[in-house]
Amino acid sequence: MAFPRSLSQPQLRVAKTALFALCALPFLVMVLGAFGLAGVSLGANPVEELMDRNGQWGLRFLLITLAVTPLRRITGWHWLVRLRRMLGLFAFFYVLMHFVTYALIDHRLDLGIIVEDIIERPFITLGITALVLLIPLAATSTNAMMRRLGKRWQTLHRLIYPIAILGVWHFWWQVKQDLREPLIYALILAVLLGYRMWWQRRQAARSADHDDGLTGDPDGGGKPARPSMPLAQ
Amino acid sequence: MIIKRPSDIRPSEITDEAIYLDRRRFLQAAGFAALGAAAAVSPPARAASEASQPKIQGLVQSTLSIDEDPNSWEDITTYNNFYEFGTDKSDPHRKARDFQPRPWEVSVSGECDRPGTLSYADFVAPHTPEERIYRLRCVEAWSMVIPWVGIPMGDALKRFEPNSRAKYVTFKTLLDPKQMPGQRWPVLDWPYVEGLRIDEAMHPLAIFGIGVYGRELPNQNGAPLRIVVPWKYGFKSIKSIVSIEFTEKQPLSSWEKAAPSEYGFYANVNPEVDHPRWSQASERLIGKGIFAPRRPTEMFNGYADQVAQLYQGMDLTRNY
Ligand code: HEM
Numbered sequence: 001m002a003f004p005r006s007l008s009q010p011q012l013r014v015a016k017t018a019l020f021a022l023c024a025l026p027f028l029v030m031v032l033g034a035f036g037l038a039g040v041s042l043g044a045n046p047v048e049e050l051m052d053r054n055g056q057w058g059l060r061f062l063l064i065t066l067a068v069t070p071l072r073r074i075t076g077w078h079w080l081v082r083l084r085r086m087l088g089l090f091a092f093f094y095v096l097m098h099f100v101t102y103a104l105i106d107h108r109l110d111l112g113i114i115v116e117d118i119i120e121r122p123f124i125t126l127g128i129t130a131l132v133l134l135i136p137l138a139a140t141s142t143n144a145m146m147r148r149l150g151k152r153w154q155t156l157h158r159l160i161y162p163i164a165i166l167g168v169w170h171f172w173w174q175v176k177q178d179l180r181e182p183l184i185y186a187l188i189l190a191v192l193l194g195y196r197m198w199w200q201r202r203q204a205a206r207s208a209d210h211d212d213g214l215t216g217d218p219d220g221g222g223k224p225a226r227p228s229m230p231l232a233q
Numbered sequence: 234m235i236i237k238r239p240s241d242i243r244p245s246e247i248t249d250e251a252i253y254l255d256r257r258r259f260l261q262a263a264g265f266a267a268l269g270a271a272a273a274v275s276p277p278a279r280a281a282s283e284a285s286q287p288k289i290q291g292l293v294q295s296t297l298s299i300d301e302d303p304n305s306w307e308d309i310t311t312y313n314n315f316y317e318f319g320t321d322k323s324d325p326h327r328k329a330r331d332f333q334p335r336p337w338e339v340s341v342s343g344e345c346d347r348p349g350t351l352s353y354a355d356f357v358a359p360h361t362p363e364e365r366i367y368r369l370r371c372v373e374a375w376s377m378v379i380p381w382v383g384i385p386m387g388d389a390l391k392r393f394e395p396n397s398r399a400k401y402v403t404f405k406t407l408l409d410p411k412q413m414p415g416q417r418w419p420v421l422d423w424p425y426v427e428g429l430r431i432d433e434a435m436h437p438l439a440i441f442g443i444g445v446y447g448r449e450l451p452n453q454n455g456a457p458l459r460i461v462v463p464w465k466y467g468f469k470s471i472k473s474i475v476s477i478e479f480t481e482k483q484p485l486s487s488w489e490k491a492a493p494s495e496y497g498f499y500a501n502v503n504p505e506v507d508h509p510r511w512s513q514a515s516e517r518l519i520g521k522g523i524f525a526p527r528r529p530t531e532m533f534n535g536y537a538d539q540v541a542q543l544y545q546g547m548d549l550t551r552n553y
Contacts, residue, residue, distance in 0.1 A: 034523050043323070044312035045375055046523040105523065113512065121510055174510070177491055178320040178420045
């Protein structure tokens with residue numbers, strides 16, 4: 001493949017800038033549409049359109065974030081992990097905009113309605129749970145927090161798994177009749193989580209074989225495998 | 234608001250959308266919906282598709298119209314729920330382009346003395362088309378105002394002389410997966426089936442819809458023949474009808490069959506009975522722009538005075 005296994009600092013900076021622009025693009029299009037600029041339109045029901053697009057992008061970015069580790073292991077592009085924080089933060093951003101559209105634009109912060117929805121409508125209960133769980137992850141995404149939390153950081157960030165499951169489940173329960181779209185997301189999520197389970201098993205088997213506890217983990221850079229934390233990334 | 238007196242306006246003067254939009258601009262000039270302005274500006278591509286729909290001749294105004302600004306042709310013809318063409322709102326106008334609404338036949342059968350199969354032209358010919366501006370409230374909690382063209386359902390049904398066992402009317406949509414790509418996937422149990430109690434079908438507000446904005450129905454709106462029952466959620470107003478049957482038993486409608494806990498036979502608009510997954514207390518107004526507030530939903534979609542007596546003594550929480 002044309003990509004190297006690692007990138008230099010300037011290369012990484014270019015990659016990050018390009019990725020940021022790419023990730024922000026759907027939001028830019030939505031802003032243009034919301035104000036009818038540059039010929040972009042959100043159609044007849046712009047509030048629903050904003051809600052749907054932000055929700056979809058939130059879910060997509062959750063899955064993209066979860067795809068980083070498998071991709072890195074398969075391709076050997078270790079620099080991918082350096083982009084993961086941005087992807088995760090964009091997932092949070094789009095889900096937050098999804099909620100802002102719902103709470104502010106659609107319901108004008110009418111707490112009565114919002115609280116009733118959260119309590120009475122299971123798909124919203126799932127959604128808000130996912131959003132609330134995302135908050136500590138976004139808040140601890142800085143290098144400083146990573147250092148401060150040490151090992152606990154990884155434990156905390158495993159919340160991404162239940163969050164992704166809640167997100168897909170929320171979508172599943174929200175659709176009226178046609179389950180094809182949420183089914184696609186569910187299948188992708190199943191592959192991403194299934195890969196991790198497979199990897200965990202393989203690592204466990206290997207470390208049993210090699211009693212020195214060292215494995216040829218292609219992403220570990222020769223570090224000791226940590227069978228106790230195989231899901232961490 | 235401008236009060237329209239149907240008696241002193243000739244139909245030819247008011248059926249063009251341009252005139253509706255002029256009214257709308259007038260209201261905006263009066264400081265009405267500043268943010269709605271963008272929505273009222275029509276993209277050029279649309280005019281062609283409106284102009285390509287044949288005009289319906291001999292249209293008269295109905296006193297049953299509501300006095301509200303209709304949505305634009307664009308809104309009405311590009312934001313549709315018509316699962317026969319796909320489940321996305323934009324599917325119908327994209328995928329119904331090649332649909333053939335003519336020749337078209339409607340079979341009328343069941344508990345009536347004069348059953349038969351009629352061409353579309355023969356079905357509608359004896360009736361004077363009326364413009365009826367109704368609010369359409371979708372079960373998904375959004376609404377539009379649509380200038381339908383229709384014929385009174387009761388008048389049309391009486392021609393077939395329903396007998397005393399005709400307690401219900403059952404309607405079916407065309408089943409033709411070749412023309413209706415949405416039918417290639419079992420989202421619903423095709424063909425779409427809907428029904429009304431006979432007294433509902435005979436109610437003066439119920440119509441067979443044959444057009445919008447004074448022109449024949451676009452394919453995505455249910456060409457060539459649909460029903461419009463304005464006090465019920467939109468999904469009751471079945472489109473592209475090929476079969477009408479008078480029955481003694483209450484039919485099982487498609488959505489009722491698919492999700493009986495969410496969609497009932499009656500499906501009357503009712504702000505007090507929520508859909509299990511969302512509130513029906515208010516609705517989003519299509520075409521009013523992104524910052525327009527939701528509108529409180531009215532009992533029977535604002536037609537309570539006219540239709541509430543049909544449901545006297547019924548528990549509307551159970552008969553949703
Ligand atoms: C991780 C968190 C979340 C994810 C990934 C997510 C994702 C989605 C997706 C993909 C949809 C379907 C969009 C479509 O129909 O195309 C959706 C719909 C919806 N979500 Fe969420 N969501 C999340 C959190 C929330 C929260 C916190 C709320 C509100 C409290 C919420 C409220 C809704 C509503 C009301 C809809 C239906 C929109 C409509 O009427 O079309 N969601 N969400």
